[in-house]
Amino acid sequence: MTPPSHARAVIIGGGVSGCSVAYHLSKLGWTDIVLLERKRLTSGTTWHAAGLIGQLRANQNMTRLAKYSADLYTKLEDETGIATGMRQNGSMTVALTAHRWEEVRRQATLAHSFGVEAEVIGPSEVKSLHPHVMTRDVIGGVYLPHDGQCDPANIAMALAKGARMRGARILEGIKVTAVDDNGQAVTGVHWESSEGSGHIATDVVINCGGMWGRDLAAQSGVTLPLHACEHFYLVTEPVAGLSQLPVLRVPDEHAYFKEDAGKMLLGAFEPKAKPWGMGGIPEDFEFDSLPEDFAHFEPILERAMRRMPLFESAGIHTFFNGPESFTPDDRYYLGEAPDLRGYWVAAGYNSIGIVSSGGAGMALAQWIHDGEPPFDLWDVDIRRAQPFQRNRRYLKERVSETLGLLYADHYPYRQPETARGVRRSPVHALLSARGAVFGETAGWERANWFAKDGQDREYRYDWKGQNWFENQRAEHLAVREQVGLFDLSSFGKIRVEGRDASAFLQMMCGNDVDVPAGRLVYTQMLNARGGIECDLTVTRLTETAFLLVVPAATVQRDLAWLRRHIGERFVVVTDMTAAEATFAVMGPRARDLMQAVSPDDFGNSAHPFGTAREIEVGMGLARAHRVSYVGELGWELYVSADQSVHVFETLLQAGAEFGLKLCGLHALDSCRIEK
Incomplete structure (x- = not known):
């Protein structure tokens, strides 16, 4: 059968994932859909999967998807007449x-x-x-x-038959060679087969290509990190x-x-x-x-x-x-690519593709149909992928570990060991020389805690008291009683500027951000249902420029959310994360330390809470934000990357007089929780 020239959606890949997406879109009434499989259905990974159906996952929504799969697979045989081998033998x-x-x-x-x-x-x-x-x-x-x-191949065949029964076309022996786009959204796919080649115009493409998916996505500039x-x-x-x-x-x-x-x-x-x-x-x-x-x-x-x-x-x-x-974090990818509208992904299942695909297909189909996910899917959201993770050497090294982590002890705070050190703050070496023990978030090496002299500088994992608890306690107390210094350079920093920047952010944010220059506002970006898409601070730098500070892990998601809503407004959104280091000086003696390293006035009247201004530090300049993530008196200092080492050294040298202690992200969290 020759593919049509137009389709409402084109699904690439005929494994259990692609068949599930086709099945669930067709159940939502999408009859004008086409699934293209380069060879034959299930011929990549699905056919040799073990077919284990384990319903318990790390959180409630992932468990919800797995339970949905199990329930669906018990009903498919009656619906389609294809034996699925599904049995709940425990x-x-x-x-x-x-x-x-x-x-x-x-x-x-x-x-x-x-x-x-x-x-x-x-x-x-x-x-x-x-x-x-x-x-x-x-x-x-x-x-x-x-x-x-269950029988994985027959599960896929049953899903495919269920989709066909509702009008979907499923074609084998047809390879997608390219996905077209206009720079902002997909416009179609090119295909070839033994009988010819052609083009299907569509504005919805779903990459369910499994181990082929990464390279296909890369052709369109889409990051799909799997190996x-x-x-x-x-x-x-x-x-x-x-x-x-x-x-x-x-x-x-x-x-x-x-x-x-x-x-x-x-x-x-x-x-x-x-x-x-x-x-x-x-x-x-x-x-x-x-x-x-x-x-x-x-x-x-x-x-x-x-x-x-x-x-x-x-x-x-x-x-x-x-x-x-396998993927760098042992979680699969679902959702729309952040930088290309209409390019959807369901791939990278880390050997749990059979139990995951039923629920993942349902959730993705609903997401495509409604324009928003049916519930919180951040664990598997494609927007958590970082652009650098396209690097093949990185992926090769990391997945050599992630396969085994499926059966490792899943300790709290467990850190990956492979493919480390890719993203480092400008003061990484200074932190390392002073005993920092690093964790990883979004590829960033972040000081989680500081070892004492003679103490092993590594995690000793446990389900109860871990080896860094006393270190973190001392750091916590320093912030509560004296002054602590954090490197928060991994914080996401997004600049939003242009003639319409203020009106745009007023629409995006729940709080009022149309404030005078130099004011800082804590707020959230909300979706149409009033749900929280991002938790952030917005600092007005000038009449037409704002700085948004967001979590390190959500930068790509937040950039995409902003860019999707600009429309015709005169607004430019720029990721500034790597351009500025961020240091937090926090604790009752924070003002004393800041006054020791700067001629500027840090009193309440000169620099009240919720304001930002340029200051001198040592021989450098910084933008000081009077804000606190830990509930104590403090400033976040934003320093251009070239001056950051100097500013950090200046703080360290002056800090001894005030009991300054270097603190890690574990202490940051415990202080936040305490307050």
Whole structure:
């Protein structure tokens, strides 16, 4: 079948994600939609997925999406007549260490609060539910009776049939070679097949291209940071007497086990993964596997044989290695690209694509249909991606870690170890020399806490008291009782200027920002429903120029939100984040310190709360904002990057007299919470 010349929407990619988007758009009445698959449906990753359906996720809305998928998959067979293999035989995660035992019990509590049935069980109950597992070193586990498994390829086929039944066209053997745009929005796609080529005019394109999606997005200047990794599993020959069993996860041994049709599948999320496809995905890749690497998998199998002795005698039916897409933070991407209207994304599922795609397809279809997401989807919003994350070396290094993090202990404040140091403030070296222990947000290296002399400068993770708690306490008390100095250079800084800047921000913000120059206003940007899109401060610099200070993680989202609403107004929006460093001087003695390094007057009458002005610091200049994130007397100093080291050194040198202490982001948060 030849593609049409026009369509309301074009979906690129015929895996479970693309089929789900097609299905849900068609349910909303979008009949004029086309799904184009370069080879055959499911031929990329979907066909070899393990098909595990685990409903519990890190927060309520992500759990809501997974629960939706499970519910949908139980109904698809009746709707479409295609057997989906969906069965809710439960799942179990067991703990071999005290730390994991703490985690699984917390997971059970979380499940209850999200409305997911879960039961904390002991070793004897683990053995009763899964007789083949050795429990001599099992402390306990959590059992979720309504989790399960399915046939991934048939789930996708059922979704595709459901979409066709409502009028969608699903065409195989047709590759999208380019997405057209007019500089602001998509206008169509070019395609080619063995029978020719052509163009489809459309203003909605949805990239569900999986491991092909990144390079396709890059052609349009869209950041879609994902990278394929090799994912291994083994399937035994039939095992006599093997009955239906719950899915078993043993994260301390990096393994999961799934009984299927009398065979046992062993899969792995090893700590150090193998990235694949660094030079691009081969053009002819279709239902393909990757070369075997038994040496890489062997440690997993050795532990599995001790955990489940049936692997010692069962023959190996299949040893499989196939590629799956992973992202820098182990969360998939959903939503509209921030800089190109009409370019939507649903990709990068980090080996949970089957359980995620049902809910993700529903949410994205609703988002496209209504022009706004059905509920808070920030966890997976494409606008969290940073432009630098398109870098392929960065992605290769990071995903070698993120695959294994799926089964790591998910401690609070856990920091990634790979691909670090990409974004640094101008005073990074000064902080490092003084004991800073860095965390990462949006690629920025940020001093989270400061180690004492002789103390290990690294995190020692725990579920209770971590090794930096006393350090953070001392920093907190310095801010409460004397004066602390924070490097907040990662704060997002957006300049909004032009003839219509004031009227534009009056429309965008909930508070009144039409104030005199030098005044600072705390406010939010709101959407049409009155929901909060951004929490920020707005400083009026001149009659026609404003500075917006936003969280580091949301800069791309906030830039996109502003630019989408400018319309015909005479307004320019510029990201100034890297142009200025930001230092916060906070605490009861902040005024004393500022007066020691500057000839300017910092008294209440000269510099009241909520005002900003240029000051001298040492031999440099800064813009001082009288505002406080920690609830104490203080100033945020905005310094051009070239003068920032000098200003910071000046503050440090003068600070000894006033008990100045360098403070990290953990102390910033605890002070904020206290106030």
